[in-house]
Amino acid sequence: MQKQRIRPSRRVRRAATATVAAGALVAGLAVGTSTVGAADFYTPPAQVGPAASEPGVLVRTQPIPLMAPLPGRATRIMYMTAYTDDKPVAATGTVIEPLARWGGRGPRPTVVLGPGTSGQGDQCAPSKLMGVPFALDVAKPSLALNFSLPEMLVLLNNGVRVAVVDYVGMGTPGVPTFLNRAEQGHAMLDAARAALKLRDAPGDAPIAFSGYGQGGAAAAAAAELAHDYAPELNVRASHAGAPMADVISVVNKVDGTHDAGTIGYLLNGLTVRYPKVKPILDRELSPAGKAVLAGVAGQCITDTGLTYGFQRSTAWTRTGESLGQLIARTPELRKTLDDQRIGKGKPSAPVLLEASPADDLVPYATVRRLFDDWRGKGASVQLSDTGLPPLLPGTGLAHAVAKSPNVLPATSYLITALTD
Template sequence: MRKTRGTVSGSAAYSPRRRRIRSAVAVLAASVTAAGLVTVGATSTADAAGNFYNPPSTFDSDPGSIIRSQSSPLLLQIPGVKNQWPGTATRIMYTSTRQDDKPVAVTGTVVEPTAKWNGKGERPTVVLGPGTIGQGDQCAGSKMMSFPLSIDPLKPSLGVNYSALEMNLLLINGVRVVMTDYIGMGTPGIHTYVNRLESGRAMLDAARAGLKFAKAPKDAPVGFSGYSQGGGAAASAAELASDYASDLNVKGTYAGAPPADLSKVINRIDGTFIAGAIGYAINGLDARYPELAPILKRETNAHGRQALKQVATQCIADTGLAFGFQRTKDWTRSGKSLGEVVKGIPKAQKMIDDQRIGKLKPNAPVLLSSGFNDDVIPHGQVAQLYRDWNKQGADVKLTNNYTPPIFPGLTLNHVLPMLDKLVPSTNFLLTQFDS
């Protein structure tokens, strides 16, 4: 495998398709089977009550098995009409594996593109990991495919599916897309936000499920892509693939602004508009590490405990409005930030260290991206991930965005690099599929 030592500038071209994709962006801007199932068929619909997200009492435990499926029209599509642009979407429930190796039902969406695949070989599949959209079940991306907003005036709650831009770029190039909701998002249980094993496995099993649903060959090319939380999920999938999913023919991964080292990320976002997202991570850890509960009881005050409870049912916009620019020192009894508390408790620090990405070697090329002035995901820990993988001989590149600081803490320096890398990241994946 070729070892890449340098970095790639943000303006670098990865494919001769660049011009084609740029024009597609303009158009987008203008247009705004599993065998062995115990109780459900290969593509059964939801139960009689219409509760698609409630798993059956028994289901096939093999990772990547399809538990059930349901039609899911995309934006501006007419239900029941075939071959609509940009593709045909189906909501799926599939089997994945928790951190403790127990099977778990996960939901997501498979989108079969209307456009033909004009590259080499079989049509490729890209699994998209959404960025931070929240921890409440209403935030699941598969619930926002027909309309990119989810508004619940009774909670109140506002969800946004902003992965549609990347999804459509891939679809118009004939790439099949599978978008995972991650473990615990929409389905019962807490969403285990930025859990390294569970997010990576959810991505890998989404690829398996997507191939099965499309009746594609098992060795059809697969890629992973995501930004922020999704970048971490994609990066985790890339390095877990060799061991957990050696059956997949992984061709490449794009991981934008991955939170590879949570100890660095927690300190960075504390006091920003999305400071409450720290609560997502704590809640996710609490769901998998029983030893964390007494620590939280001892260290958090009443306001902190209420904040953790509240964010567990929110989307990111709700969390920003409720806890934006707060400091987690106001959540603790000691007056120390949660980052400081974790650092002083070995058991808690180990839980954070367990989520560290970069200890395993990806089995296919990876493109990393980072904003040099990112006010959410520190550039330094992305650069460290690059060095960690590079030392292991991985084929990895790092491309940076140098947007100067704009109202630090509002997350603009996190969002703008994401938009900047939409085209280069898509070109990178297309190039891997064509190689």
């Protein structure tokens, strides 16, 4: 495999100064409250007709404040997407129209961003955090963070429209289905459709997908589902940083780390989509394990790390085996989790994968496997290694730090693809 070094384009490098300045401004902002607006925005209509249930249809919109560094106008949206079984469901997100002019040929392009793991509580929805870098709910207590600021800033400064998804069940009724391949991919693709409708953009306007961690998995899922699920979209490229492409491997990797509680996000999501999973977990989980699932259901990722960080899942099962061992000996669980593995399809547009061998949350070997799977199917795919040393293994620091040096190369890659 030839390792790729993606250098930022001249246009994107010009935006770097603005990014640094904005980062300093954000660092100086005081704690804010989330810009929820009307409390009932996130409650879908009780009845929706067949035409209004089509994927990508806008249900409602709401202008919302945007934090000072971001040069654009933000609109919170509710749009229709689909569950794993293709039944319709409403999801929410944010579309940001840049103030900058698009300097490329043709209509303004749209990049759909899949946020990294934000949590499972409704208060963690990214669309509630567009006016502030973070929001503290002292009553719960809960701390929600906005993880997508750097990418949004660079893209908007280059005149690219940005759509940020909340994912199915995040903010809206229901349980967020963490790392569900189909539902994350659907949410990304339908957000692209909704963003074009919101701005009355041409149907063939260029589209790209991007994300890191959970967002990388969402972008990768959208890339390989696009051809069949949304063939009308003009998808030019995707970027998937540290994609959580193999869920079983992720479970084994995060067990005992700062992010151990995210396994609870996964299991909560599986129980609401796969009927065979709940009775297995009811039988196999210990009282402590069941308490973890109940506890993480209303938390953001920061809360989960503080509450369940560095716990071993051996305490969560009745037998004392790890959840990875439980999955390995239970065919129904193994099949359900393997269904979420990304790499079984083929992207129809080029993809940039980025990963770090030192990542302490996402196994590097699984990203390399995704690269090999896609390349074996004839896809146009690059893999760029982030050359960082191990940083306090198990804390998630190496995973978090590896994102920063990739922001400019990734956005440059996408902007170049959207410009051509």
